[in-house]
Amino acid sequence: MIRDREPSRERRIGSEEPLSEHPHVLVRALEASVEVRRRFQFFGWVQSYLQPLVRNHLVVCGAYQRARRDLVFETFNSIVVPSQVIAMTTSSNSRLMRALIDGWIAANGRPVMFRLNGRSDPGSAAEEEVLLRAGFEELLVHGVARPQRPAELESLFVFAAADRLHTALERSHLELILPYLHATWLRVQATEHEMAGNRDAVPLLRRPFHRAPITEREAQVLMWVREGMSNQQIGDHLGISVLTVKNHVQKILQKLSAANRAQAVAKAMALNLLTREEAAHKDNDERAGA
DSSP states (O other): OEEESSOOGGGOOSOOOOGGGOHHHHHHHHHHHTTOOSHHHHHHHIIIIITTTSOOSEEEEEEEETTTTEEEEEEEESSOOOHHHHHHHTOTTSHHHHHHHHHHHHTTTOOEEEEOOSOSSHHHHHHHHHHHHTTOOEEEEEEEEETTEEEEEEEEEEEEOTTOOOOHHHHHHHHHHHHHHHHHHHHHHHHHHHHTTOSSOOOOOOOOOOOOOOOHHHHHHHHHHHTTOOHHHHHHHHTOOHHHHHHHHHHHHHHHTOSSHHHHHHHHHHTTOSHHHHHHHHHHHHHHHO
16 A cells, blocks of 8 residues: 555546635535434545545545543445455554554645555555455545644545546545544534433534634625626625735735635534525525515
8 A cells, every 4th residue: 555645747647626616515514414323424424525526436534432432433325345455444453454544644634645566564464355346446534633733643545446446526525624634523423422321422522613804895805706606606796806806815814724615614514604604695585675
């Protein structure tokens, strides 16, 4: 197995556009995630909302369980896969999963692409061959570790697409959605454990409320960015110039320490910055329809 941290441009398959040009794709995925509480809902969310961001036919989700003092994995597959694939990906002690965990830790907590070649040590090679025969040539891996303890994982996620290689763009998407993927999976675990009467449920994440210093106008611009509008469309809607919209967007990116429009929308949603503007927008729509 080869760890490929910087995929080349040649590996991009199909015509893909940066998510920053289509922030509504990310927004829809994040909005839908808050309603996910059961395993079947998680599977539907992954297949419906995450597919445009990270293509997948096989998704392995792991969360640390204190009772077992280890990561516990579950596998979701949208195509038929051999039983050996399920067995090896749900075992934290399989050579494959240990290699993925160790490789991710060695990459300093960054998303990693692993190319399968079937030429690793005898134990890993046999498991890789099973995946290769199933049509999986590569695994995209990312996770969450405890603060200041990079070797102590709280969660780990593995994405694989049959007969297709992931792109650098998809790796960037995974890094962007990871906090929500992590929170959603822990919520599913907590709900399922509670429904099963298990007292050792994974605790729900609590996100503290913070408000960044963006102005009311910037919040309005960001709300329309969220809807997928271009600078020209936002300017026309708000009655301001395109240059003014660009200036607002640049200030928003700086204030939220965001790299692009999609990341700004994600951070704003996480910080509840759009709530007031959404309410005002809804109230205006109701008045217009009255």
